[in-house]
Structure formats: C-alpha cells, structure tokens
Amino acid sequence: MIGLGHYLVVAGGLFAIGLFGALAKRNAIAILMGIELMLNAVNLNFIAFNRFLAPAQVVGHVFAVCVIVVAAAEVAVGLAIVLGIYRRHLSTDVEHFDWLKW
C-alpha cells in the first residue's frame, strides 16, 4: 500500500536533485531547470498532503496552482535575465559571473 511517506520521499528526492542541479551546474538555464524541479517537488508534496490528510478538500491544490503561477513567472523573468546577461556578455556560464560582491 502506497502511503503519504512514499510520496514525500519521492518529493524529497526530486527536491534534492533539483537543488544539486541548481548549485552544481554552470549553465544558467540548467540552474533554472533545477529550480523548476524543486518547485515541482513542492507541488508533489502539496498534492500528496492534500490527498492523504484532507481528501475532501482542495486546499493543497490551491497552493499548487499558486506555486505553478509563481514558477511560470519565475521562469519567464529568469530566462529574460539570462537573455539580458547573454546579450551583454555572450555567456550563460555562471562561473563568469562574479559581480555579486563589494
């Protein structure tokens, strides 16, 4: 019998993989992909909690929709930023970007 725990572990795994991708990759677009994975893992959590703890309600789904909205906005803005940086520096390699100091 598949329970809540199974889903949560899967979601945790996805989240960890997404985090790893966001932290370890050099390509800015790959980092965005990692972040998308993490957001998806969160969605899975919401839905799983909703399904097993309060099946008659849709609160978790509402949250998931909101997360999807935020994810869509995030990826749009994020890609726009990546494009902007690329225009200026002809690179999407975050190793080249070390201006976030001083």
Add this chain to the structure above:
Amino acid sequence: MSGFTLQGILANVYETGAFWLLSLVALGAALAVVGLKNIVHSAFSLVLSFVAMAGLFMLLEADFLAMVQLLVYAGAISILLVFAIMLTRRPEGKMQESNPFGRYALPAGLVAFFLFLAIAALVLRVSWVSGPGVPAASTVGPLAEAFLTTYVVPLEVAAILLLVALVGAIMLAGGGKR
C-alpha cells in the same frame, strides 16, 4: 478503501506498480537533467520528468493539476527553456559540452544528499494517519469554487503577479534594443 475484492487487490497492485514506475521515471529523468552534458538533452529529460510527475498527480487523484502540469510545465516552460537555449547558443560552443558541472559540484552534492537524508529520515519516522473523507471524482468543480470564493484574493494576486512578471520579462529581455 477498495475492499478485499479481486478488483480491489488488482487496483492496489496497479496503483503500487504505477507509483513505483512513475517515481523511478521522475527521479531518473531528474537525475538525467542534472547529469547530462548536453543542455538540450537535459531539457528533454526535464519534460520526461514533468510528464512522470503529472502521472503521479493522477495517482493522487488531482486530475486538474495533472493537466495543468502537462500544459504549463511539460508544454510551456519546457518550450521556453528550449527557446532560451537556442537564443543563448554561442556559435563556437559545442552542444555536447553545453551543460558542464561547476566548481561547487562536490559540496553541492553533499548538501543535497544530506538534505535528502534529513527529509527521508524525518518522513520515515513519522507514522502518518490518513484524514477522513473521500476525494472528489473530479477536482475541477471544487477547485473552481474554492478559487472563486475563499481564495479569490490569492487568485487575483497570482494573476497580477503573472502580468507583472511577464511585463518585467519583456522589459528585461527587450531592454537591450532601446
């Protein structure tokens, strides 16, 4: 919930099998997203992962969200990513080497691994109790009702956020042309 009928047992077996299958696909595709050297392959793996997750949503009887997942993630966001990859291609860059690991790969792996350990350990130690009630056959109706009554303000805020984000994205992406 399904009772001890053959059908019920079979449903259980199907459900279990489907869960494991979809989970493996989702996790494997996610690992591929991170691990592959070619960014286009990563993007395709991401689509696969999203699709598998939509399947998991279906298993969790969230039909509307499964569809949204397919449309927004597997469809729109993935396409957007692929377009971004195309737009940021450097003529001299090789696509085979387009998605390398950075200098923080090892510590990032450790952090991610320990985070997973923490989550898994916590989750597995808790004995979860299912709540009462039966999920609706279709979540579209209840969800629409919730969004248009209790959660109408978050809905509007989300709409405005999307609008603002898209305007901002256009500004950022198109700003270079003046």
Add this chain to the structure above:
Amino acid sequence: MIELAWLIPLLPAIAFFIIIFLVRPLRLFSALTAVVAIGLSFAFSLAVLAEVIWRGISMEQPLELASRWLALPGLTVEAGLLIDPLTAVMLVVVTSVSLLVAIYSIGYMHGDPGFSVFFAYISLFVSSMLGLVVANNYFQMFFFWELVGLCSYLLIGFYLHRPTAVAANIKAFVVNRIGDFGFMLGTFMLFLGFGTFNFLELAEAFKGANPAFLTLTALLVFCGPVAKSAQFPLHVWLPDAMEGPTPVSALIHAATMVAAGVYLLARGFILFASAPQAQLVVAYIGGFTAILAATMALAQEDIKRILAYSTISQLGYMVMAMGVGSLTAGMFHLTTHAFFKALLFLAAGSIYHALDELNIYRMGGLAKSMKITSGTLVIGALALAGVPPFSGFWSKDEILLAAYSHGYAGLYVLATITAFLTSFYIFRLVFVALFGRERAAFHAHEAPGVMTVPLVLLAVLAVVAGFVGAPFVAHGFGSFVYFAEPEHAVPNITVMAVSTAVALLGIGGAWWVYGRRQPASEPLAAVAPALHRLLYHRYYIDDFYLWIFRVIVLGLGAAFNWCERHVVDGIFDGLADCIRASGRRLRRVQVGRLQSYALVIFAAVVIIVFWMALPVLGGIR
C-alpha cells in the same frame, strides 16, 4: 566706613574695565582713571586704618563681613572681608606704593604704544592684590592669588615683541604654577580636614588637630609663598621678571606680587604656629634664601638684577621672621621694604629712563647729573643696608632680634652675614653707578617731576616708616600687628650694635673695593674668576633647572611619545591590521558568485534541519 572696605579692591577693578572698554584711545585719561581709582583706594585704606585704630579692632577681635558666594551640598564658599590690623596695614602699604608707582608710570611710560593697556593691567594687578589682602577665607585668597599671578604674567611680558620678555613671563607663570599647585592642594587638605575655608573658623579648628596632618598641610600651603615670594628653590623667576617695565618691577617687588606670599604666611600664621616642624622648614628656607640671594647679588652687573636678588634676599628675611615665630617682625620688614625697594626700583627706572642702560659698569658719575634720583637712591640704599635711623634698620633689627631671642643662633649668624652682604652689594651699586668714573658720551638728565615727586615721597617714607616700629615707640607696630600677644621689642643693645656695625662694615668694604679705586670692570672677576662665574651664574641653579627640563621632562616626553607612538598606537594599529588582514582573508568568502551564496544558505538549512530534527531523529530523546 569700614563696611565699605569692599570698595577698596573693587575700585581699581572698575578702573580696569573702564580703561579697557571705554577710554583706551584717550591715553592720559586712561592713566588718570587708574591713578584716581588707586588713589581713592588709598584714601579708603587710610580711613580703614584710622577706623581700625579708633574702634580698637585688634588681632584678637577682627571684623568679618561675609556673604555666601556659592553653596553646594558639602561645600560653602564665602566672599568676605576680614579686617584686622594686619589687613589695614597691608592695605595702606599696597595702595600707597601702588599709587606712587602709578603716578611715576605716567612719566616713565610716556610715549609707549601700550600706555593705556599698561594702566589697565596695573589697575587689575592692584585690584587682585587688594582682593587677596581683604580675603576672609583661603578659597577667595587663592582666587585672587591666581589673578595676581595672571597680572604679573601680563606685565612681565608687557614688551611682548621681545623674546626675552616672553620667555620671562612664561618662566614666571610656570614656576608660580608649581607653587600654586601646592597651595591649592594645601587648601583642599584644609577643607578636607576641617570642612571650611574661613580663616577664623580654621583657627578654632586647629586646636587639637592631628599634628602630622597640620604639618603636611602647612608645608603644602607654604609651597605658595615659596613660589610667589621667590624663595629657594623657586626663586628663579623673579630676576627674569625684570623684563617688564621698571614700574612693574617696583610693583612686583614691593607691593603687589611677592608681598602676597609673605602676607599669606602672616594670614595663615596660626597654621604654621600649630605645626612647629613646618615652621622650622619655613625659617630655614627663608634664612637660606636670604644668604643665597645676597651672594648672587654680589656679582651681578645689571642694576635691576642686583635689586631683584636683593628682593629675594629680603623676602628670605621676612619668611625667616615668620618661621622663627615673629609675625610682627616679618610684617614690619614687609612694610619698610615695600617703601625702600619701590624707591630703589623707581630710582633705577629713572636712571634707565635717562640712559637707556642697565649695566652699572657703563654708568658712573650720575650723582652730578641726576641729583634727585641719586639722592633718593642713596637713601633707599641706606635703608636697605640697615643703617640707623633709616627704616630698614628697625625692621631688620627686629628680625635679627627675633631670631636671636627665639634661640635660632645659626639663623641669627646667617642673617647677620647676610646683612653685611646686603650693605656691601647695594653700596657696590651706589659707588659704581653714582660715584664712579663718568663714562664716555652720555648726557644724563633728571627725570620729569611726575617721576621725581613719587621718588621723593618714597624716600621720605623710607626714612620715617621705621619709626612706627622702633623700640622706643610706646604703642608701635608690635602692639598693633602681632600673633597671640603684643610684641614690644625690648631693645637689645648687642644685636643693634652688631647689625649697625656690619652695615657700616659693608659700606666701608664697598667703598674700599669700588668707591676708592673706581674700577672699570668687576674686580672679583680678576681676583677669583671661578667664584665670580659661580655667583654670576647664580650657582647654575637656572641652568640646573633647564637641564632638568631638557633631560628629564623632554626625555620623559620623548619616552612617552615613543610609548604613545609605538606601544599604544602599535596596539591599535595592530588591532586594525589584524582586522584588515582577517578581512582580506575573509573577503575570499565573498566570491561574488550566486551559487556559492546559495550553497552556503542551503548548507545552513541542512544543519538547522538536522539540529531541529535531533529530538525526532533520536539524538536526544
């Protein structure tokens, strides 16, 4: 009348402000303002003296007028007047000498660009001194004591374009500061010990006080007179104070500055009388200073310097008199000395005014060309030498008698030798400057009347002032100004004869060496060059102080400077360097890459999750 005594110090102060703020451009009017104010003070002082005698106010029953100046919890300071015969006599001495000096200055300072300011300073000087004289408590006295010091600083450095004058006033100020500090500590000790500054209350409180405490306090208070009255070892400032205009020297030496120290000894006499050890120190310091300064005067060639060392020597006499326990003798000598020393200085000023020359070996024959000046100078010299019946004889005799009769045989001998030296050096000055060979190419002329009249008046005072305390006067000085019981000096023929003899011997010796042969330069330098050098350089005391200053003070300063720069600054610089160096290393953490920051954030998240999950995970159950 006596209740208006507070006007006496106030009038010159008002004159000061009038001159400074109103009439400074009108030169003669400034001088007149000062003279009139001091003159009025003099008139009031005479009235106060008359009333003191008439009302029978004695040393035991003084008149005190006081009002509260400031009152804090645990500290009440009064502003008040203490009128007794001592005050009255001192007021008359100060105002009379100051008045004559002020009149004389009209002639002496004629044409000086700082004419008006000079009179303003003189007024303030006199005012501070008078305020000091009438003070009824140590606090007020200290207040005016400092004002006197300030005025002397201003006047010594009056010719402020002269570097030597500036150096001299700084020296006077610094040396006085040392003494003032002791005086201040002594005053605080008195307040700590007895809770009051008032002279009369303190006099009561001293009965049965801890003798060691009293001795220490008395010695600290004595530091004030040591500096202000130029006693060894703080006498060095007074000869340099000659850099001021000559009337200022007269004022400082006779009435307003050095007298303050002796007056403090007299006013606080009961403190010293209650602390015999301290009194002994006072006596020996005075005696030693007297002979030391007298020997120094032997070799000086600057007329004002000779007089300056003579002043130090005479102040030594006064201090010694206080030390051996005779307030009467000390104050008597202060009075007579004020007149004849002012006379000597003004006469010297008159010579300088005429010749623009201070070295006695470049004068000579002045007795012919400057009759009044020379005559008064000789009278002053006779008074200083202690030839009867001039005033100096009576007062000096009183001191010698006091030392003799109180059993200080050593001091008596010392003082007698000093008397011989005194008459010798002052007549050395007289013979060389007035009767010596006329030097080439100068024409001395007598000073104007505004200068000679004060000289003559002072000469008269120098002759007659001694009679108020002469032994044959029935109710003289000793029955008026005294401590504990009226002193009526029983004439001691031996002492009188000896002192007269040494005075005449000194004159004779001076004539033998200087008057007979009329040397063109100092004979002592030829006979005993080493001794002459030693005396001329004042036993190298000034040089010793300078050496102390250079080596110890500047050396310590350099050491502290080094310490400050290398140790203190080094510590802080080191701290700063540590922080900067650690910052330079820690800055590497801020690589500026987004992922490193995110990595750190999530690492922290992981740690926090583990930490918070510890109870659940079974770390701590």
